[in-house]
Amino acid sequence: MQPITLKTGQAPAAVGPYAQGVRLGDLVFCSGQLPIDPTTGNIPADVEGQTRQSLANVAAVLEAGGASLATVVKTTVFLKDMNQFALMNAVYQECFGASVPARSTIEVARLPRDVLVEIEAIAGVATEE
Template identity: 75%
Template sequence: MTRTIIVTEAAAPAVGPYAQATRVGDLVFASGQLPIDPATGAFPEGIEAQTRRSLANLAAVLEAGGASLASVAKTTVFLKDRNDFAAMNAVYAEHFSEAAPARSTVEVARLPRDALVEVEAIALATGPAR
């Protein structure tokens, strides 16, 4: 089985020694996507805006790997504060309304660069990696 490292400028770059995603066969394993605006390197303010940005980064990485949000099988959402769950969940539902994937959501002590949210995913590739 072939392993391909996925890199795209349409999403925030990795902030450490890891790939934005890795494609193995027809599966795309997207690393946790922080809410970094790829154009400015900054975070938007608030949990809703950070969730939207994390999901936009995730969508871009998946697309580069030949997948999409529609082909996601599993996500993991990392929250700095579990009290932000309802607000995060409302934004998440905008992106995964029909046939939502399996999901785990966990509260963590701290995220890189003090982000409020980070989202990772496993998706089925439906096209070639770019």
């Protein structure tokens, strides 16, 4: 089984030597997504806007691999300031609804482009039942 490198213009290009995502079998691994609007290159100013944009970028990469936010089994959230956890968490819950995946949230000293949040995900490929 060979991994398939995912690439979509609906999410920002990788800022280093890595793939936006990789599909292997029925799993999609989404690299950490920064809150960069793929069309304008803009970054929202607050953690709520950055969380929303990061999750939109995650969704775009997952869709390129045949998955979606509904099939996410695990996320990792990298947060610049744990004092903003509640603000990030409110948007996160809004995006995932009642079907939330397993998650780790880690406070970090610094993120690329000095953003406030970065989110990565692992999802199953959506199947028709």
